[in-house]
Each structure stands twice: as C-alpha cells, then as structure tokens.
Amino acid sequence: MKFTKTLEEDINSQVNAGFTRQEIKQNLLMKGISEEEINNSFETTNFEQVAASRNNGVSYKSIIITIIFLLISTFKVIRCISKMDGNDRTAFEQNDINLHVSNHHEQTNKILAAQGEKIIYKDYAELSISEIPLENFKILKLKNDTSISFSLSTKLRIEKNTFYFNNHDERLRMALKEEDNINIFIYDFEGKDSLLEEFKTSKSIGKYEYLSSEKTKSLTTINYNYVVDNISYNGCALAFKEGQNYLYFAFESNDKTHKQLKAAGLFFITQKLVRI
Numbered sequence: 018m019k020f021t022k023t024l025e026e027d028i029n030s031q032v033n034a035g036f037t038r039q040e041i042k043q044n045l046l047m048k049g050i051s052e053e054e055i056n057n058s059f060e061t062t063n064f065e066q067v068a069a070s071r072n073n074g075v076s077y078k079s080i081i082i083t084i085i086f087l088l089i090s091t092f093k094v095i096r097c098i099s100k101m102d103g104n105d106r107t108a109f110e111q112n113d114i115n116l117h118v119s120n121h122h123e124q125t126n127k128i129l130a131a132q133g134e135k136i137i138y139k140d141y142a143e144l145s146i147s148e149i150p151l152e153n154f155k156i157l158k159l160k161n162d163t164s165i166s167f168s169l170s171t172k173l174r175i176e177k178n179t180f181y182f183n184n185h186d187e188r189l190r191m192a193l194k195e196e197d198n199i200n201i202f203i204y205d206f207e208g209k210d211s212l213l214e215e216f217k218t219s220k221s222i223g224k225y226e227y228l229s230s231e232k233t234k235s236l237t238t239i240n241y242n243y244v245v246d247n248i249s250y251n252g253c254a255l256a257f258k259e260g261q262n263y264l265y266f267a268f269e270s271n272d273k274t275h276k277q278l279k280a281a282g283l284f285f286i287t288q289k290l291v292r293i
Contacts, residue, residue, distance in 0.1 A: 024050065024058050134192065134222055137182050138245050141198045144180055156182050167290060174289045188219045199273065199281055200250070204265040212237050212256045215263050228275070239265075240275045253278035255286060 028041055038059065045055050133154035139147070144158075151157070159179050167173040175181060175193065182192035193201040208215040216239055217225055223245035231238045239254040253275050254267040266286055268278040 024054060025061060028055075028058055028062050133182055133184065134189065135245065137180065137192045137194050138200060138248070138250075141180070141194055141196055144194065151180075154182075155184055156180055164291075169293075171290050171292055174291060197281075198270065199278070200269040201285065202265075202267040202269070204263070204267065206263055207261045208263045209261065212258050212263065213239065216254055216256060216265055216267075219265065220267075238279060240279075243269060251275050251278060253282055255279075255282045 024045075027045070042052075042055055042059075133156055136144075136149065136151070136154055136156060144151070157180070159175060159177050159181055161177050163175045163177070163181075164172045165175065176195065178196055180194040182194075184191060188204050188206045190203045190205040192203070195201070204216070204219045206215075206219075210218070213227065213230060217227065220241075220243060223243050226242040226244075228240040228242060230240065235257065237256040237258075239252075239256055241252045241254070243250045243252045248271060250269040250271050251274060252267060252269040254265045256266075257264040266282055268282045268285070270278060273281075
C-alpha cells in the first residue's frame with residue numbers, strides 16, 4: 018500500500034510539472050514500474066492540470082525531472098550488469114546486453130528529442146537567458162557564422178547566435194530559431210502520400226490546421242495554423258517532392274502573417290542555401 022501511495026504522488030508531481038499522460042507513462046516504465054500498476058494509478062489522477070501547468074510548452078521543472086529519470090534508468094542498467102558474477106555474465110549474452118542498452122538509448126533520444134522540439138518554440142529572448150541545459154536536448158547556440166553540408170551540391174549558411182536543434186529523426190532534420198523569433202523546421206524524408214498529407218503527419222506535437230496551398234512547377238506553398246500548448250502560430254511551408262523524396266522548409270511565428278512568413282521562407286532558401 019505504501020508503494021501505491023508513493024507511485025500516485027510521483028504521478029501527481031509529474032502532472033504538476035507539465036508532463037502529458039504518455040510522457041509520464043514512459044518515465045515510469047523507464048523506472049521499472051509495471052504497466053498494470055501505472056494504469057491503475059492513472060485512474061485516480063486528474064490530467065486536466067497538465068495544460069494549466071505548462072510554461073510555453075516545457076517547464077524547467079519538467080525538464081529537470083526528465084533528466085533525473087534518464088539518469089536513474091541508465092544507472093539501473095549499469096548496476097544490473099555490474100552485479101552479475103562470472104557465470105551470469107556468460108549466460109547473459111553480450112548481444113542481449115547490447116540490445117538492452119541500444120533500446121534504452123533509443124528511448125532516451127526520443128524523449129529528449131520531443132522535449133527539444135518544444136523548447137525551440139520558446140521566445141528567442143527567453144532561450145538566451147535560459148537555465149535549461151540546452152545541449153542535453155541537442156540545441157546549440159552558434160557562436161559563429163556556420164556552414165553545414167545540406168546535400169551533395171549545396172550547403173546551408175546559418176548565422177551566429179542562431180539556436181540550432183540538430184535532431185535528424187525519421188522526418189525532422191533540424192530546427193532553427195533566429196533572432197527574428199521565427200521558428201524554422203526542415204523536414205527531409207521518403208514518403209508515399211501527397212505533399213499535404215505527409216506534411217500534416219510531420220506536424221505531430223501540436224494541433225495542425227490546414228488553410229490553403231498554392232502550387233507552381235516545382236514548389237508547393239502550404240499555409241496553416243499550428244497550436245502548441247495553447248499558443249497559436251501562423252505557418253508557411255515551402256514544399257518540394259521528387260519521386261518519393263519529400264523536403265519541407267516550414268516557417269512559424271505567433272506575430273507574423275502568412276505572407277511575411279512566405280517572404281522569409283523564399284529569402285531563406287534563395288540566400289542561405291548555397292551551391293558548393
């Protein structure tokens with residue numbers, strides 16, 4: 018009974034910290050708590066507090082708790098392996114150890130990436146004075162003008178003081194936050210559906226609303242609204258498709274019009290993507 022009470026308190030503290038139901042479940046599973054125990058405790062938890070406790074997407078407290086959970090989970094894996102005697106180590110095949118560690122590493126990266134994508138939505142000024150260890154979430158503030166390889170024939174120029182989210186998962190390649198406070202997301206992947214449907218699928222952490230699109234010979238412009246943690250953003254994506262290869266440059270802001278975002282997008286791809 019004592020354990021159940023502790024678990025309920027743990028869940029409530031995470032709710033108040035701003036975690037969603039799914040995020041809390043992932044954190045608890047990583048701590049070794051069974052899915053049945055988690056689901057039973059969820060029945061007595063009020064998740065309506067989550068939205069009210071959010072601080073523009075991610076609270077400092079929730080990020081700190083996430084890091085603690087990841088450290089605890091990593092420690093448990095190491096401790097489990099270190100306690101084995103010689104016979105146990107022989108029985109526990111090396112490939113099983115590698116698989117366990119690999120799965121843990123993959124799960125850790127997914128959690129950090131999801132948090133990082135939300136952190137990039139914070140205002141530029143707030144990120145600049147943030148006490149969050151941004152590098153833990155693959156976010157760097159560039160100290161110098163930087164050029165990175167974008168394709169075999171092009172490179173991308175990124176200005177100094179830009180916040181650079183180097184994620185590169187199965188869809189989102191990177192995200193940028195420049196001093197003009199525009200969120201820039203670059204999606205690059207292989208798909209099968211239409212340009213519009215694939216883009217909708219890519220916008221997975223908020224509420225996506227399609228508004229309109231315009232197609233020319235090689236470029237499709239998608240206008241949309243996007244809500245992340247109760248904050249609404251105007252969005253404009255410049256989309257390209259060649260065979261099953263999809264490429265989107267999405268520009269989002271809560272104080273600029275769709276027309277302004279399209280202009281910013283055209284400037285970005287014509288001036289910052291440079292042929293090698």
